[in-house]
Structure formats: structure tokens, C-alpha cells
Amino acid sequence: MLHLINKSPFESMSLDDCLKYAAAGSPILFYEDGVYGVLAGSAMEEKMKGIMSGRDVYVLKDDLALRGIERIMDGVKEVDYAGFVELVEQHKPASW
Numbered sequence: 001m002l003h004l005i006n007k008s009p010f011e012s013m014s015l016d017d018c019l020k021y022a023a024a025g026s027p028i029l030f031y032e033d034g035v036y037g038v039l040a041g042s043a044m045e046e047k048m049k050g051i052m053s054g055r056d057v058y059v060l061k062d063d064l065a066l067r068g069i070e071r072i073m074d075g076v077k078e079v080d081y082a083g084f085v086e087l088v089e090q091h092k093p094a095s096w
Contacts, residue, residue: 001026002091005034009044014096015051021094024054029079029087031060033067046074060084094095 003022007014014038018028028051030037038046038059051057052075061078064070072078079087 002087002093004093004095005026005030005037006032008033008036010036016086018094018096019051027056027058027087027091029058029060029084029085030076031063035063035067035069035072036050038072038076039069040073045073052076058083058087 001025003018003026005015005028009015013018013034014034025054036042038048038057048057052073056077057075058077058079059072061080064072064078088094
């Protein structure tokens, strides 16, 4: 299952709720305001290291650009809209 996070982890518990149910190894994609969860040097970085262990983490690069974000955490893979669609085609999505 692909877990989609579209709310900032600084303003919402969506990421925490997702992690309660996400199976080990399930990919996570951050988009819209969710992209704030993968900012390099943020308060989320330590928590994200544990989340990223053993799973693929993606971020929609257009949403990074729209928010002026240039630095993301190591190991997070940027995808464009075609990559987003490809992930949804490969995995059943769940939005948080």
C-alpha cells in the first residue's frame, strides 16, 4: 500500500496516524503541505530517519518548488506527476 501524506507534520497528526497502520516496507509519498515533513535540517529529520529505514519515501518535486523548498533529507526520492501516477498504479493508495 502507498501511503499519501498531504498535510504538514508540524500542523497535523496525519503522519503519526499513517505510521500506526502502515506495514513495514510500505512506501510513503509526501505532497502538497506534506512536503514540509522531508525538509533537511528540520525538527522532523530525526523522526524521519526511523521512518525511512526499510521503506521508500518519495516527495512530489512540483510541490517542493511551489513552496520554495530546495533542501530535502538524504534518501528521499523526488518524483514528478508521472512518477506519482506510476506509484499509484503499482500500489493501492491510502490518503492521510
